[in-house]
Amino acid sequence: MPRYEYRCRPCGSTFELNRPMAESSAPAVCPEGHEDTVKLLSTVAVGGSAAAPARSAPSGGGGGCCGGGCCG
Numbered sequence: 354m355p356r357y358e359y360r361c362r363p364c365g366s367t368f369e370l371n372r373p374m375a376e377s378s379a380p381a382v383c384p385e386g387h388e389d390t391v392k393l394l395s396t397v398a399v400g401g402s403a404a405a406p407a408r409s410a411p412s413g414g415g416g417g418c419c420g421g422g423c424c425g
Contacts (some may be wrong), residue, residue: 354371354372355371355372355373355374355377356369356370357370357377357381357393357395357407358370358371358392358393358395358403359381359383359390359391359392359393360390360391360393361383361385361387361389361390362387362389362390362391363385363387364385364387365415366374366382366383366384366385367393368381368383371387377392378392380381
């Protein structure tokens with residue numbers, strides 16, 4: 354089940370709730386009982402870097418789909 358993060362406007366606390374995607378936009382009550390909350394945008398950590406380094410063409414190859422001259 355997805356986890357969503359919310360912020361309470363009156364007290365400023367942030368909290369998380371596990372709820373179905375269909376309920377992601379439903380109102381959430383903070384642990385202190387306040388009902389004026391807003392869902393925060395989540396970021397997802399993905400391995401790797403933002404830009405992969407350029408790779409050089411194999412030596413003696415012509416590039417293309419197989420890296421050699423066979424794809425005429």
